[in-house]
Amino acid sequence: MHHQFKSPEGPIEVTVARDGDAWRLGDIEATPMTDGRLRMVGPDGSVNFAHMAKVGDVWWVHHQGHTFRFERIEPGATDADDGGGLTAPMPGKVLQVLVEVGQSVAAGTTLMVLEAMKMEHRIVAASDGIVTAVHFNADDQVEQGVALLSLEDS
Amino acid sequence: MVSKVLVANRGEIACRILRACHEAGLATVAIYAQNDADSMFIELADEAVLLTGDTIGETYLDQQQILSIANRTGADAIHPGFGFLSERADFARAVTQAKIQWVGPSPEAIEKMGDKMTARITMRAAGVPVIPGEEIEHEDETDALEAIESASHRVGYPMLLKASSGGGGKGMRAVHSPDQLMEAAMGARREAIAAFGDGRVYVERLLTGSKHVEIQVLADRHGRTIHLGERECSVQRRHQKVFEEAPCATMTPELREAMGQAAVAAAEAVDYEGAGTVEFLLAPSGEFFFLEMNTRIQVEHPVTELVTGVDLVREQLRIAAGEPMSCGPLMMRGHAIEVRLYAEDAANNFLPAIGPLAIFRPPEGPGVRLDTGVREGDEVTPNYDPMLAKLIVWAPSRDEALQRMRRALDEFIVLGTTTNIRFLRELCDEAEVISGQTDTTTIDRLWPHGWSPSVPRSIEDAALMAAAVGESAGLHRTQQQASKGPEGPASPFSTLNRRFP
Numbered sequence: 001m002h003h004q005f006k007s008p009e010g011p012i013e014v015t016v017a018r019d020g021d022a023w024r025l026g027d028i029e030a031t032p033m034t035d036g037r038l039r040m041v042g043p044d045g046s047v048n049f050a051h052m053a054k055v056g057d058v059w060w061v062h063h064q065g066h067t068f069r070f071e072r073i074e075p076g077a078t079d080a081d082d083g084g085g086l087t088a089p090m091p092g093k094v095l096q097v098l099v100e101v102g103q104s105v106a107a108g109t110t111l112m113v114l115e116a117m118k119m120e121h122r123i124v125a126a127s128d129g130i131v132t133a134v135h136f137n138a139d140d141q142v143e144q145g146v147a148l149l150s151l152e153d154s
Numbered sequence: 155m156v157s158k159v160l161v162a163n164r165g166e167i168a169c170r171i172l173r174a175c176h177e178a179g180l181a182t183v184a185i186y187a188q189n190d191a192d193s194m195f196i197e198l199a200d201e202a203v204l205l206t207g208d209t210i211g212e213t214y215l216d217q218q219q220i221l222s223i224a225n226r227t228g229a230d231a232i233h234p235g236f237g238f239l240s241e242r243a244d245f246a247r248a249v250t251q252a253k254i255q256w257v258g259p260s261p262e263a264i265e266k267m268g269d270k271m272t273a274r275i276t277m278r279a280a281g282v283p284v285i286p287g288e289e290i291e292h293e294d295e296t297d298a299l300e301a302i303e304s305a306s307h308r309v310g311y312p313m314l315l316k317a318s319s320g321g322g323g324k325g326m327r328a329v330h331s332p333d334q335l336m337e338a339a340m341g342a343r344r345e346a347i348a349a350f351g352d353g354r355v356y357v358e359r360l361l362t363g364s365k366h367v368e369i370q371v372l373a374d375r376h377g378r379t380i381h382l383g384e385r386e387c388s389v390q391r392r393h394q395k396v397f398e399e400a401p402c403a404t405m406t407p408e409l410r411e412a413m414g415q416a417a418v419a420a421a422e423a424v425d426y427e428g429a430g431t432v433e434f435l436l437a438p439s440g441e442f443f444f445l446e447m448n449t450r451i452q453v454e455h456p457v458t459e460l461v462t463g464v465d466l467v468r469e470q471l472r473i474a475a476g477e478p479m480s481c482g483p484l485m486m487r488g489h490a491i492e493v494r495l496y497a498e499d500a501a502n503n504f505l506p507a508i509g510p511l512a513i514f515r516p517p518e519g520p521g522v523r524l525d526t527g528v529r530e531g532d533e534v535t536p537n538y539d540p541m542l543a544k545l546i547v548w549a550p551s552r553d554e555a556l557q558r559m560r561r562a563l564d565e566f567i568v569l570g571t572t573t574n575i576r577f578l579r580e581l582c583d584e585a586e587v588i589s590g591q592t593d594t595t596t597i598d599r600l601w602p603h604g605w606s607p608s609v610p611r612s613i614e615d616a617a618l619m620a621a622a623v624g625e626s627a628g629l630h631r632t633q634q635q636a637s638k639g640p641e642g643p644a645s646p647f648s649t650l651n652r653r654f655p
Contacts, residue, residue, distance in 0.1 A: 001626040005618065014622040023626065025619040032627050038620050042612075050620040053512035053569040054630035059621035060512065060569035066576060066609055067569065068617040072625060089505045091536045095344070116506060116536060120345055144508070 004073040092116030156475040163235030165527035168195035174467040187213035231255040240450040263424040267447040280423035287358030312360040317346035323393030364435040369417035381414035398454040403590020460490035460548040489555040497540040500577035512570030517562035
C-alpha cells in the first residue's frame with residue numbers, strides 16, 4: 001500500500017507490500033504483534049521492535065532509541081501554506097509587540113515577545129522584510145500555530 | 155508529633171512526598187486544581203481535596219484556601235515540595251501560626267535565603283565566599299536601571315543580572331557587552347515582576363568556565379547540622395538544570411570537606427532546619443563561591459539519595475516531627491546520574507510541547523529509578539511545568555552509570571508528545587560529559603546554533619516503513635482493542651516450579 005508523509009524537504013512516499021502476516025519494504029520485513037508493536041527484521045537478520053501510536057494524522061514511531069513523528073498526508077489533500085506568517089510556537093500570552101505595520105525589519109530582529117510556561121520566547125524575523133500585519137496586541141492570549149504577524153520579504 | 159500531612163504541590167514531587175508519607179505511616183491529603191483531576195498524585199493520597207479557582211494563583215498558590223483545607227481535613231503538617239509555596243516565608247509563617255507543622259525551615263531562614271541579596275549579605279557575614287557583585291535595592295525602574303548601569307562599570311563584563319526573588323532561571327540574564335545591558339535589565343525586571351511580583355535585580359560577575367556544585371544539608375532540632383556531599387549540576391540550558399550527578403567527577407575529599415563545612419556554616423547562620431541545598435560555583439582555580447541556598451527539597455535530590463543511602467524526604471518528615479535525623483556519618487558509594495525529561499522540542503529551540511502520552515514506557519532493570527507524576531494516557535498541557543519525569547541511575551562507577559543511563563534512555567519510549575529523550579541520550583556521548591569536564595556553558599558551547607538529532611538513515615527508513623505498515627494494517631484501530639495487560643515476563647505464579655535440590 002502507498003502512503004505519503006510530510007517532511008521538511010517535501011513529501012516522502014512509502015509503499016509497503018503485504019506478504020502473509022508480514023509486510024515488506026525492500027529487504028526489511030515487519031510483522032505486527034498482538035500488542036501493537038512491529039517486529040522488524042533487517043537485511044542482516046537483526047530483529048528490532050518498533051513501538052507506534054497514531055494521534056490525529058500523526059504516526060509516532062519509536063525505533064532503536066529514536067523517536068519519529070510522521071504526519072500523514074491524506075490522499076487528495078493539498079498542502080496548505082500559511083503565506084509566510086509567523087506563528088505561535090506554543091500557546092501563551094503576548095508580552096510585547098516590538099514592531100508596527102509598514103516597518104522594515106532585518107533578519108534576526110525580535111518582532112514579538114511571548115510568554116508561555118513562565119518563560120519568555122522571542123519571535124524573530126527569519127529574513128529581511130516589511131511587516132504587513134500584526135494580528136495580536138500585548139496581553140492577548142494566543143493558541144499554538146496561529147499567525148502572529150505577517151512579513152513580506154524585501 | 156505529625157500524623158497527617160497535607161502535600162501542597164502536584165505532579166512528580168507530590169507523588170514522591172505522598173509515597174514517603176505512606177512509608178512513614180503518615181496519613182495524607184492531596185490538593186488539586188480542576189485541570190489536575192485525573193493526575194496520578196491524587197490517587198496516591200488518602201484524601202484529595204479539589205481547589206476552587208482556575209489560575210495557579212487561585213489554586214496551588216492560594217494560601218488561605220490551602221490552610222482552610224488543612225484545618226478541615228485535620229492535617230497537622232504541610233509539605234510544600236518545591237516551586238509553588240515552598241519558599242514563601244509568609245506561607246510558612248501562616249502555617250506555623252495556624253499550629254500546623256511546616257515541613258521546612260523557619261520563615262526567618264526562608265526570608266534570609268529567599269531574598270538573594272539578603273542571602274549574599276548574610277553569607278558574607280558568616281564567612282562564606284560570595285561571587286563578586288553588587289546588591290541593588292531600588293524598586294523604582296528608573297532608579298534601578300541607573301544603579302545597574304553604574305554597578306556594571308565596577309563589576310565588569312561579562313556579568314549576570316539576577317532577580318533578587320528569582321529562581322529557576324527566571325528573571326536572569328547574562329550580559330556580555332554594555333549595549334545589551336538596558337534591554338537585558340528591562341527583560342529581567344519584567345520577567346521577575348511577572349513571576350515573583352518583585353522586580354529588584356542585582357549584578358554579579360559571570361564566572362565562565364565554572365562548575366555548578368551544590369551541597370545537600372540536613373539540620374534537626376537536636377543541634378545536628380550535617381552535609382551529605384555534593385551534586386554537580388553544571389549541564390544547564392538557560393539556567394535550567396538538565397543533567398545532574400553525584401559525586402562531582404572532579405571532586406577531591408579535601409574540597410568536599412571545605413565546601414561541606416561552608417554549607418554547614420551557611421545553614422547554621424540562619425538556624426536552618428530540615429533539608430536544604432547550598433549552591434556554589436566552583437571555579438577552575440578550585441575557588442568556590444556561594445550562589446544561593448534553596449530552602450526546600452530539590453528536584454535533583456534523588457542522586458544524593460542513591461549515593462548516600464539517605465531518604466531525604468523521609469528525613470524531612472522525621473525532622474519536622476521533632477525527631478533527630480536518622481543518618482550516620484557520611485558514606486558515599488558509587489555514582490548516580492539524573493536527567494530531566496521534558497515535554498519539549500529540543501530540535502526547535504527547546505520549545506515546550508503538549509499532547510497525549512499515547513505511549514509512556516519507562517525503562518526498568520537494575521540501578522534505574524524513575525520519579526514521575528504522569529502515566530500512559532495522560533495529557534501534557536501548557537498549564538504547568540513541562541517536566542514529565544526524572545530518570546535516575548546508579549552504578550558502582552561513573553563510567554558504568556553513564557552506560558546505564560544510555561541504556562535506560564534508549565529503552566524509554568514516549569509517543570504522542572515530543573520529549574528531549576534523544577537530546578539527553580546524545581548528551582551522554584559528548585566528550586565533556588564522558589570526561590566529567592562539564593561547566594555551566596557546556597550546552598551552549600556544544601550546540602551554539604541549536605541542537606538537532608543525528609539519525610542514521612537506515613533507522614529513519616525503518617521507522618517510515620513502520621508508520622506505513624501501521625497505516626496499512628490499521629494498527630491504530632486495533633491498538634485500542636489490544637490487550638492492555640502488563641508486558642514482559644509472565645506472572646511468577648504461573649511459572650512457579652517447586653524443584654528442591
